[in-house]
Amino acid sequence: MKILLTYSFSSLATYIHNLLAELITNSLLLQVTEMVILGVSLIAFLVVLCFFLGYMERKVAAFMEIRLGPNRVGPKGSMQIVADTLKLLLKEGLTPDSADKFLFNLAPVIMVIGSMMVIAPIAFAKDFQLYDINIGVLYVSAVSSLGVIGILMAGWSSNNKYSLLGAMRSGAQIVSYELSVGLSLISIVVLSGSLSLGDIVRSQENGWWIIKGHIPVIISFVIFIIASTAEINRAPFDMAEAEQELTGGFHTEYAGMKFAMFLLSEYINLFVVSAVAATLFLGGWMPFHIGGLDGFNHIMDFIPSSVWFFSKTFLIIFIIMQFRWTFPRLRVDQLLTLEWKYLLPISMVNVILVTVMAIMGWHF
Amino acid sequence: MFLKEYFGTIYKSIKSLLVGMKVTGYYFTHLDEIKTEEYPDNRATLKMFDRFRGEVVMPHDDNNEHRCTGCQACEIACPNGTIKIITKQEILEDGKKKKRIDAFVYHLDLCTMCNLCVVACPSDAIVMAQNFEHSVYDKKQLKKILNQPDSKLMQGVE
């Protein structure tokens, strides 16, 4: 029991730090080495995560579609995604003749970098955060919209009409939905009084915001989920890909590893969005506490904080996946109608409600 | 009035979406509803229906005898020219010359399994088999000779 309680990522990180500090005395060199280790392990973690998400998506889709899903490679088909990645790696990375080659090759890299950068301020577990920047929420909302540049680049440089249409759709879509995402984030910032994600998690020690903030926060949670599904270009908002209309949209011309990088960034985006939602609304790594019931709270504390974080994140990932495998796609003008006529006015009113609630102290 | 309509739309929309998600959620939690047949693995238990038309075969009995008289009714009935019957003259025991089949050539690659040859056959010499795994590496292998080597016409079939 003792081991379980003390086990956390922070102790691991401290252990590695101490080990390196003994070996390397130069503080600058130490910092650089730690950053390299961190970067490499982060990329490795994200790749493994994407493998898992890819497998999860296939299985979720299959079970909802009364199918078995991947079941040949590896136990229960779990190695299928590895086999697919190998296939994509071995494929020739085609570049169309008339494409703008520099931008064409740069676009997937920008997509991946853009989505990986958002990982930085997210608290994966207690005391385990890559960089608790004091304007975390602002950083997240700013960096997460970098991806649209990648999509626009990919669509324009492919020199393909379908790609261009997809990219243009995506531009309009992400710029619009950014507003709702921002406003629903602000409602939590108003309540917790801080932009730092670490502080926001700590502010939920005595209850998650979705419970403490009741109706207004639930509304902003729903808006956040819908708007961020649109922002990461997932069905039913996958205008930019729209297979049945644009055959693949902005990545029509991509093949091989470059195509895999779009997939990678899609899954990282999915994870990041769910992680942000879990952090802001569901308390991040905070266990489920009910005020007054000390015994119950204590039992909840036994569950490691990372388990809390990941189970909340994957719950939201599952919901977003279920959206994809249930709903038809919206039309491009309806997509904008939804944002400008429904989500944006509601979230604006909601921000006012939350502000009044925070001033009057009506939340729990 | 406007607000009532506005929120009414939102309420109805969210409700319809949740009803849809309930359906997919139901199947996600009821894995016994999965209908997938794991085809190559269930070969042992897979049984095709008796009437399933997979390919034309010519049944032979234990004495290596078939029922085909070489009347070419099937060849005429076939819309695609799938069947070619090559006949030969055979001298019977009593000295009479009789027409017998030399080769019943069946081009599986041209066949559309329309069953018209089987219907046309007056002596029930050919039937449809239930085998459906026809893939081969060379198209030439799909040209089949249905009568077995050294087979004879069954006694009493004219």
Place this chain on the structure above:
Amino acid sequence: MRGLIEDDYVTDEGEFVINIGPQHPSTHGVLHLKVWLDGETVKKVQPHLGFIHRSIEKMSESLSYRNFIFATSRMDYLAAHINNEACALTVEKGLQLEVPDRAKYIRTILAELTRLQSHLLWWGCTGLDLGAVTPFFYAFREREYIMEIMEETCGARLTQNFMVPGGVMYDIHPNFQKRTKEVLIQIKSKFQEYDNIMTGNVIFENRTKGVGFLSKEDAISYGVTGPTARASGVSCDIRKLIPYSAYDQVQFDEILGTGGDCYARYMIRMHEMKQSVSIIEQLIDNIPEGEFQAKTKNVIKLPKGEFYQRVETPRGELGVFIVSDGAASPYRIKYRSPGFSNLSALPLMAKGGKIGDLVAIMSTIDLVIPDIDR
């Protein structure tokens, strides 16, 4: 006459032309649509056909009256039974042959099962075209049961070739009635599920309501038939107007819509599935005893003359026009295929809509490309 290639690429300044198909996920085959766009808005659509043209009409001119039927299975492969039935009926009309009642009942049941499976596949594909993948699998589950009935009785799943001039090829399988009744119960229990996941869905309603409007006058002028025309209020169900086979023995409604949009077409087909179930239920227990095939001569020769038979396929009116000069094979055959005429109204319906609307229209008029190209 200007050349196709030359004409294709001469466009005015600022026109954005995309080619949808022949390899495109939502054209359901090898249809090629040339689409002029203004942003997302469709300005003009021009269908280019012929990618799967096999000239079945020319082929049939050298086949006997027994043989030419098999090729029609390859026209509208989702309604092979009904195509075969149309040919058999035309030959019977020429021979003035009375088909036994049992054969008529079997034909009608099989035709309605075909309609049911075709509509089920259409329902799944409509979901797929609009971006919902899951309904496709639900539809295929039920369709598979019908395919099993077909396989057990007819011996094939899609291209059955079960109709012969004078009746049907074999008597029904002993399991046929039991299995059909079980399947009907199964399918009826799933209609509510279909409504839950698609019909009532707000996104689906927005995608289809008011999209692809076709007026009644245009529907008639363009020769549009089937559910597509009935959604515009045109009464054109051949089963009602000129009953053939056993359709005069059953009670069913011809459902007419008023909207003329994609949603109306969708609802017509959903109701038609229920009507088909009811038709089969009325017939399945009352199949009369007797012969399943009328006696015909070994070599069928139609008298000199012209014979026209209209039947109702899941997509509309199929006409078989046989011109006979008294020989053992037809002098000229013309198939008036429903998809061909329905497609001709697509440019009208799609004009002014978005690309997404074009996809919705294509899926709700239920195009089967081999049927168009023949």
Place this chain on the structure above:
Amino acid sequence: MNTEELKSSISNILPSAIYDETGEFLNVNIASEELYPLINELRSNSEFDFDYLFCLTCIDWKDHLMMVYHLLSKTHQHTIVLKAKISNRENSEIETVCNIWRTAELLEREVFDLFGVKFINHPDLRRLFLSDDWNGYPLRKDYVDENMISL
């Protein structure tokens, strides 16, 4: 209108029409030059009101071509078959009907493609199924293709 009424009404417009009642429908035989005035009248006159052209095709009778129009009136529920004889086989021409029934546009392109009948005033007369450089018209009885195999 029944068959007799149809016959007398059509004779008023076009006395040279020849009738044939052996088939299922009333057949009206005319020459190709007479087609357009008659067919225009058949559509616009509310007595006939043939608003639905359900089949348009061509038959090659070796010495001449024959256009066949199956017409139906949705309001009166009467059907006629109009047959226009095109005597000039080499340079066959007939007036288009696609401004009367929109469905004729594609059907006439099909006939042009497979029979080589040129439709005067057709807005977009191109090959429909076959490629533009195809030689000959396949559904004509004298069409020969060296690649064609006979079974």
